[in-house]
Amino acid sequence: MEKKVTVRDIVKKKGREKIVAITAYDYVTTRIVDQAGVDIILVGDSVGMVVHGLPSTIPVTMDMMLLHVESAARARPRALLVGDMPFLSYETSIEDAVYNAGLMLKKGAEAVKIEGGSEVADVVKAMVRAGIPVMGHIGLTPQRHLLIGGYRKRGVRKPEAEKIIEDAKELEKAGVFSIVIEFTAADVAEEVTREVSVPTICIGSGPSCDGQILVLHDILGLSEQTPPFAKKYADLKTIILDAVSRYAKEVREGVFPGREHSFYSEAYNSREG
Known part of the structure; x- marks a missing residue:
């Protein structure tokens, strides 16, 4: 059996080796993508849209995420398994955030991901103090699409670009081991990658990040609507x-x-x- 990928292994890849991440939501898909040799498997809250047919990630609950994390964990992947914290599982209080993140680990996740920048720095610090590895997520944060005006490109204008860079630095100081940058101008994502010492993992944010992540259903051709930044590597719908x-x-x-x-x-x- 190949060596298990840990948070420390991911951090060490910064500037040395591209990180390959992908979503998976259950035992079967986790087992398959792990055999392909990916580094990180994210049990993403996108499961609400691509598997459950929800209109956004906002209705996704902790119970739903825990069920999918537990299913994925049964595959015992070599890759690092990250559980996505759903809307209102970490915003209401630091105590709730740590407790809910702990439930993720109890179900088999080896780290958690939360959306937001400086506004969630205290939450990140508390989770890390509790022994919970945290992956940050900046740029387009889908759980806040109502607040930011939809699923729009981020970092195009200077003030927003500067805020994204500052958010990345705040997350780094708070203790994240990596940062997802979504649907952000490529030059801004490149600047973030230079400015922080932790790996950046892009989705729709250009080639200069330390790694890339895509939704499994997008690359397999199973999604009803494929984002403009995703590449379809197969057409399983037709098959x-x-x-x-x-x-x-x-x-x-x-x-x-x-x-x-x-x-x-x-x-x-x-x-x-």
């Missing part, structure tokens, strides 16, 4: 549709199941003889 259509056709035509898919009683065989 699945074709397979199920052929199955339905064979059932209706009496082709499936065939004799090779069935077994018979001894009484039946003796009558045949």
